[in-house]
Amino acid sequence: MTTERFNEHRDLLTGVAYRILGSAADAEDVVQETWLRWSEVDSAEIGNAKAYLVRMTTNLAIDRLRKVKSRRETYVGPWLPEPIITAPDVAERAEVADSVELALLVVLETLSPLERAVFVLREAFGFSHAEIAEMIGRGEPAVRQLARRARDHVRERRPRFDVDRARRRQVTERFIGACTGGDLDGLMKMLAGEVTLVGDGGGKARAPLRVLDGSRNVAAFLTAIATEDGIIRFLQSIGAPLTTDIGMEITDVNGAPGVVLSADGRVITVISLVISGGLIETVYLIANPDKIDHLPGPPASGVT
Incomplete structure (x- = not known):
């Protein structure tokens, strides 16, 4: 049951971690760490497995992003997100395709780790401000402020695509x-x-x-x-x-x-x-x- 409940949400967790980190390899590491921690708890006592797992994955991703940002500052040449080959049906789901565009991920690199996590959870996955507040351990007013600041920042810098x-x-x-x-x-x-x-x-x-x-x-x-x-x-x-x-x-x-x-x-x-x-x-x-x-x-x- 523990494994089944985790696998039910694995794709979601990978998607959250990748958008926060911009690296598929780091995202997989975070999801693996989430699994190890999940396997140590009594999952039968967890009422909302999805929220619990997303919260764990988000915080692990934020911690990892803070560490890798310092390494990226000494990277040789420009640093770009790690690309992924996506299935054709992803492109047909505009909201999913837009949230993994390389151009967007480049802009997200300019946000703070907390701003990036809030933006991803809110804009890409539609979690409410209250849900995000519980996930990252911040008050709802603070989350709303982070979301607004991140959204404004992205809107100003994100390239405009006007072709289909x-x-x-x-x-x-x-x-x-x-x-x-x-x-x-x-x-x-x-x-x-x-x-x-x-x-x-x-x-x-x-x-x-x-x-x-x-x-x-x-x-x-x-x-x-x-x-x-x-x-x-x-x-x-x-x-x-x-x-x-x-x-x-x-x-x-x-x-x-x-x-x-x-x-x-x-x-x-x-x-x-x-x-x-x-x-x-x-x-x-x-x-x-x-x-x-x-x-x-x-x-x-x-x-x-």
């Missing part, structure tokens, strides 16, 4: 074609003038150590790494064997169309695009093997 999913996929397809074809001019026409590219190699893979700005700089970098020579240099940078079995495909990354580059079935780069007004405003490129080595090839189930 089908259009985003079309732009992504054209993006791949221009990059792999070395079409610098064609790619520049797809990029907003003030486009930025944020690369996360973690010092372990080839990626810009600083944010790239401007359509020409971004286009030049992308077309360079998408050529055969560029891919070979990238494989060398991560110590991977050279291969001709290179794949690049569009799949669901964090609830939206994304680009997954693989070599011999191993994911080596994940790209997510922020598109507005038909133009690409931001390119997120994640190449740190610690964040993507474990990713399965699509299709796959993801965090819900």
Whole structure:
């Protein structure tokens, strides 16, 4: 019974932990710790298992986030959330897809751990202020203030998507074609003038150590790494064997169309695009093997 009650809520707990931490690996560790603590209590005496488990997971995630934030300050180059391959039906549930968008998770990194937890519980999972207050051990007025501050902060900084999913996929397809074809001019026409590219190699893979700005700089970098020579240099940078079995495909990354580059079935780069007004405003490129080595090839189930 203890195991069954826990497994009934495992997906929810994983979803909460991932959104708070921005790391699937850390989220799994938190959920495992929640299970260990749950197995030590008499679950028959717990009236509301869901609330109890979410409270435990949330507080473990907050504690872990406070610890990892200091490590992220010394990270080599920009730090981006760990991407997840999501199931196609996630994209059809707008509220779920929106809450795992990489662009949103990047903004959530600028919140305090408590603000982030409150935002996730309220906006992504619909818990009431009273329920959240009990979960994090704060008064309801304080929770309302945290929620309002976090919501305002996210609203001011979150990118605005004004294209539907089908259009985003079309732009992504054209993006791949221009990059792999070395079409610098064609790619520049797809990029907003003030486009930025944020690369996360973690010092372990080839990626810009600083944010790239401007359509020409971004286009030049992308077309360079998408050529055969560029891919070979990238494989060398991560110590991977050279291969001709290179794949690049569009799949669901964090609830939206994304680009997954693989070599011999191993994911080596994940790209997510922020598109507005038909133009690409931001390119997120994640190449740190610690964040993507474990990713399965699509299709796959993801965090819900």
